[in-house]
Amino acid sequence: MIPDSSTSFVTQQALNGRTIRPIAAATIYGIAFRGNSLYALDATSGYLLEVDPYTNNTRILNSHCWQDFVGATGLAISGDTLWFTRNEDVYFCSLNEKLAPHLFISLYYPADGIGVLGSTIYLTCQKSGYILIYSRETRREITRFYAPGIGIENITVRGEELWICDDLEQTVYCLDRATGEVKFSVLTPFENPTGLAFYQDPETQQETLYVAYSHNEPYLRDNPNAQPNHELQYRDRTFLHPLYFHYQEGDHYALSNGYLVEMSYVEELSPLDPIDLQEIEWQIALPAETPRQKLRKIEPVGLPFEERQVDGQRIAVFKFDHLTSDQRYIFGWKATLEVWGIKYQFDPTDGEDVPELPPVYEARYLVDNDNLAMDKENIQRAARDAVGEETNLLRKMYNIRNYVYDRLAYGIKPHIDTPDVALARGVGSCGEYLGVLLALSRLNGIACRTVGRYKCPAKPLERFVPLEPDFNHVWMEFYLPGFGWLPMESNPDDINEGGPYPTRFFMGLAWYHAEMAKGVPFEKIYSKDGLPIPKEQAAIGELAINHVCFTILEELSPGNSDQLTINN
Template sequence: MKRVLAILAVSILPAATAGAVLPGRVMGEIPAPGRNVTGLTYGKGLVWAADHRTDTIVGIDASGKVVRSFKSPGYRPAGLAFDGRQLWNVDVLQARLFRIDPDSGLVTRSVPSPVQRPRCLAWDGKALWLSDDAGRTIHRVDPEDGTTIREVPFPSKSVDGLAWDGRYLWIADRLADKLLVMDTDHGEVLFSVNAPGPHASGLAFDGRMLRVADYQTDRIASVARNGDEFLLVEKEKKLWVTFTHQLRNFGPDELVDVEVMLAVPHDSGYQAIGQLRFEPEPAEYRVDRWGQKVAVFRFPRLAAPGKTEIDMIARVQTQRMWFLFYPEQVKPLSRIPRSIRQRYLVDEPKYDIRNPVIRRAVAEAVGRERNPYWIVRGILRHIHRRMHYERIGGWDVAPKVLERGSGSCSEYSYVMISMCRAAGVPARYVGSLVVRKDKASYDDVFHRWVEVYLPGIGWVPVDPSRGDKPTEAERADSFGKVTADFLVTTEGGGGSEFLGWNYNYNERYKCRGRCRVEVEPIAEWSPEPPGKSGK
């Protein structure tokens, strides 16, 4: 029986337990039957490999022993597929597809390729899938005459292997060192996993696991297609961060009753907090209606010119987080706990979920879809097609942002949350400080994204602004995947009584007369503790 991790209503699921199997895990490997494998498939209990150096097609058993071998029909064999009875082989030079009896090695059919530079091949039970390096497309091909039934663009940088697992098309990309899972009905990548080697050159599915040939290591790896858990957390960066909040009063009059609120980060799938302190000490800690803890600092008077300065200093281990699951693992909307529906399906001023603009967008994006997974992916696709990233100042309400067609990360998040809630999918946001690539860096922009609740899975991160990219693989990385470049400080479902619609920080004050106030928040990252290396 498949083991599913316990769902937490207020946080991301815990990481996979030690020894857990997840999709993409390497389960074993055997030697390749040659040094130039350019195609791979599975059939009749054997792994079949095409070698373009020796112009042979070889069948090997589970140990890697050669059981059958015969000459390929052409002089540049590439992709292989098995249709349940016979093999199919692509010849690159002739641009033809050959059907071959695996027992005798005799060619039983030859059809022209519908593309100029054919290479990789797979069989989906009724038709062939064929990659075209020239057009950067993947074609579903009629095996009777070689005509194209439909085509989809390359989802990533390169296509170096194809395999059909009975439901989805797997794609090997040697340039990105990834294996991608594509739903061909929707034309979208579900997720990707790391390739087991540096140069994938063939891909097959044996009914249980994927087989991946590597041109550089001359090995064939067995890779898990399914898992008994679905969340992978990888520890990555250990850094110090000092988040400084300065409030300056340029006057000419004084401020009174100044309050500064800083969001307090905690351990989660995103991060592990080693040390955390504030300078000065906060007056008190409070918890808002979303469960967010905040540190409250009070300054009764602030003359002009004058400033307040608060530091939050933390030792952080940031973590890379991948959700690896299939749409069919998501339960119906009716399985959402009542407590989550009551908190994360309600309207908020920034969302305006009953606005006709939002209603029309949801109807167009979702249609009659019932699976919560595809509801969310449809909304994400709709946003990517109609918006582009632009910081123009301020955070408008979701309908206005969608009509304008551009927005910041916060505005993308408002639109995503609004549409998800209108469609019946609970959604909330998280806010963060960002590691700007280098270990010693600073951040004064920050970042916000969305979490959606998928029944049977839990809270899953979705980053609509970062997923606004040109390829399907890049867009898929915005769903269920977060890099180790963030310290999440804030979790919220809407306006907070302490942070308002801000994240990371907020402030309140009163002025006796005329005051010009400026707030400067900045996060300084360093591999060394504060005070060393000039940080």
């Protein structure tokens, strides 16, 4: 059996970590394992599918009553009884008969997911915001717990734990079954999780948590009747994938599915205007070592570099005796990285009565040293309005995030404006979101800094294929005295106009974030006397074209120092 989740552990690869793709399925929601078979509900077609998880061989069990299951979402199996939810109704039927549904109860709001343990029925209901707990015998509500996320949630029961996935939060939560308290949560490697269940290997008795995902996938369709013949179309994609996780309770974080990724950052020298630079150093930051990122290997591309430590961070230094506009070079680095999803496990009580901020951080991370417009009246007013009378550090940071999300909408611009301009305009890129967040946080006494720099395209099932990101990306870290730096995304959680906003990336990062050296510039050119060369003299964007590429090599299971490939 798998160890109790209150301790750190690694889920073993039953089915050898295989991705399960049921044939003919469009949108899988509820799932359950029974013996060596997977049962899955297709909400679009109404099919109750029985799937061989080793081969994807699929058959329809409710051939004569599939209409009764159209729109069904939650699924649970207890003994020989199958339970499912559809709209406001909860049904049960016998697996030994013709799957004729019998009504159990009807709710005031749609029931999304269902879990069954003995005589207790657990229902998730996004509309009510609760997990509803019913007695199987009396058909009456026993109690209810607050739902941990904001999206449509599905649920399964394992021992003394409730496990819940949330499609908007991109998160799986482990709750105490008796109290509803969240023990820990982990990010899923894919968006839109719609169902979850534990599979127990019949030989080893080891358990693996499988999560179902459903989404619309964009693709280019070759239409011979159109001109031009390539059209952008969307199609349903649904599958199940193991969720591997490692709860590091003492360090307040949980890791989930990781990937071995090869990343290259290379500059192609191609000046737009005449240049003549003598004895310069072109510095490019190297990937950072963090709890969720490990640098396995680094090597130069094009030209050799000298590695240097700056404020404890690793920097690649390329030296040029003489650069002119007639010369052409490519130079940079290629790194092999282990990257994981991470979610820090803090609650609001951890933001009370925190220690004093170290003076060195106060002098560096509470000041306007990055054109943050902290002296502007609209920024100072926003800083006051965002937190009100709140004194808890974590609640203050959460309120600031929500305040900025309420007032900004995401949009790409060719340049970054200062926070006062971006806030007045109401539209900003990730860098402009970040500027406003930094300014409001620092004015409220929260030390914070810019971090980043790129995101690998989130295609973890595409191995050994070069993937190029469309943009660079920045986010932030804020400092929790007594612990350290915590990550927070700049804008990706701003998905609902006016909220509520997910908290998946509040103190969390997905596996596809690539973290560069922190607290130092990512890329800068210096003269021989160590002074930075002004942008007016030599702007990097006008000197060179950057080439960024990711290649996903393997999937990794966290907590294992000798990582092995997980097959799909």
